[in-house]
Amino acid sequence: MNDIDLSKLKVERTASAAPKLKQRRSLRWWHAAVLIAVLVLLWRVLFPAPVAVQTTQVVTAWPSQQYLVLDATGYVVARRRAAVASKGTGRVEWLGPNEGDFVKAGTVVARLESSDVSAVYQAAAANSNVAVAAVDSALAELNDADINLQRTSTVFNKGLIPQVSLREAMSRFNRAKSAVTSARASLAAARANQDNARTSIDNTEIRAPFDGVVIARSANIGDIVTPLSSAADARGAVMVMADMSTLEINAEVSESSLSSIRVGQPCEITLDAFSQRRFRGEVSAIVPTINKASATVTTKIRLLEQPDGILPDMSARVSFLSQAIAKGASKALLAVDPKALRKTKDGHEVLVIGSDKLVQVQAVKLGNSLGDVVAVSGALKAGDTLVLSPDDSLENGSEVQINEPK
Template sequence: MLRPTLLALVIASLLAGCGKPAEGDKKKADPASAAASAPSLLVAPEDLQTLGVSAYASGPVITGSIQPERRADLRAELQAIVLSVHKENGERVKRGDLLVRLDDTAIRDSVQSADESARAASQSFDQAERQYQRLKTLQAQGMSSIQAMEDAEIRRNNAQSDLVAAKARVATARQQQQRTEVRAPFDGVVSDRKVSPGDSAQLGKELIKVMDPASMRFEGLVSADRMSELKLGQTVYFRVNGYPQVDFQGKVRRIAQAANANTRQVEVLVDFAGQQQPGVAGLYAEGRVQSSSVSALMVADSALMREGDKAYVWAVADGKIAKTEVRLGARDDRQGLYVVNSGVKQGSQILRNPASTLINGQRVELTKLAATGKVPAMTGSTGAPAAGTAVPALPMASAASAQ
């Protein structure tokens, strides 16, 4: 059994050892020491971006979908059984091509009956017309009475009316027969086939949909609070879901005069500018109407580091890098850049594609070309990236050993 004095010394030694931090832990806990001990970062001219003022499109946000202007929902105009469907989804069709055929057995009988009635009415009219002409000639010679001629004229007129009615019934029957053949109203593609052979087509039932993929347009919605900024002919820059690498451009063609009662949004129709347009209808699209142009500092998304709701850039100054918080504004969908409201100034240099292993305050070694300030011009006339210029995502330069 240990003596009380010896036990107290052991406990005191253990407590002292536990409370004394290791030398490595001190360095790790001190950011300044960590930055000083970290290897220098070798930065090439391509790794730097000089911030400058650039103009970007400012205006109301527009959201919606891509829809064809020429589209047709073909429905059954009579009650019949579907005999055959001749086109599938995605197949191209020409105007007049047969798409769906309905059963016309009962209608064929109606057409035949109407034809026979029209033929009998035609014969009756011919006979009445000959009788009237004979009596008319005899009455002129004084060999027939006027009453007989008038009676023949009445019979002729009645026969003529019967003939016209019979021809109308024939036209109606043939029209019904034509409605059993559903044909393409214009050149396009089949977008949605609704029936299959054997289905019962009720009056008004959807059979097939046809659209013209060359007539796509952007059917968007704008908040009613911003409708005062909308004008016909304004430029619209937008992105389409499914085409992430393409920036589309259009012109406002029509602005609705009534807002949606539920969403309080105004519908805007935008025509595509140029020949390039999506070939698929129903895709989600979002963009901005360029109602004005504003100048501001712009930064690319690749240069931003995000932590929750905050955004940071790695600024390069005095031979060191500094993690700098920035406040972002609107995003220019055309250039893919963000407006910087605060945090950095015009002329500041930041890393284009910062890595996640950087340390705040880490030393930076510039290459000879970068040290002389001859950084390749990656900016427009205002100092910000030129419109439409893609900033290459270059890898960070390798770190040089500080030893």
């Protein structure tokens, strides 16, 4: 037993064990790669990557857009407007209405100092009274001369007095008659002077020329007003009035577009002050003059209704239409880009993007085409963000990534 060589029983590992170890390590790496791939695939299935999309928005449109021919800008003006002034010169002692007050035609809106013209009127009235007394005296003399003439004629016919007495009586009657004529002429002149003085007093009372609203006050108490307003610190008018029932729009239309408009053409008017309201109108006149500086022509648009709240000089936008919009049909509609629609077997739908970038499918009902957009109805509101040209793979809950347009 002692002669057995144990070295021959030794297992040699260096040559045969190394390949097996490498094989096992390679197998482990392959399993790890497969596991990672499976996890990545599972992640993408459970949490798919956001789909890159372009977007559009739900907008507010108006039925008139389908009939739009031309757009123009302008201002609200009052066809009946006046700077109320006095025919005479004087200092303002009373000023009535303020801006925004409505006054009736003939109402006294201001009064000038009238002490001097009142004195002149009183003198003229006194002269008229004197002239009336002179007429009465002349008539009395005429009546007496007439009686004397008749008595003298009777006595002369009986041959009791000479002819010279008759001539004297007749001459007296003629003088009395001429005196009546002269007295009446003097009375007419005196009354004319009195009327002139009365007019001067009336000129100190400034009255409203028509029913309207005061839109500006040009003078204050103590200011001097004069018809020509050429004197220093003088005013030509005390206030400006406008008849609000005659409001219209003056729009400037390009000379090159003049052939697109005509008198009587229907229009829709938008005011900056009431951006969510539309007013019906029609072309009432085209001023036959071209503005050389701007190459435009002034077009007057009559408002078919006189709504409350419209004031002169408001900015306006006028849409000239190919046909009129029915009364009550000028209501805002929701509209979308036709590319945002996706056809379904039941109709159409849009994909609304929420604040969390998740898609919500909304069924919509189509309306009329309004220019570049189409009217829709459904559970939408103006400003909603929609997917533009939606892919069929997008559905409720899909996550999207918004690509900004270049």
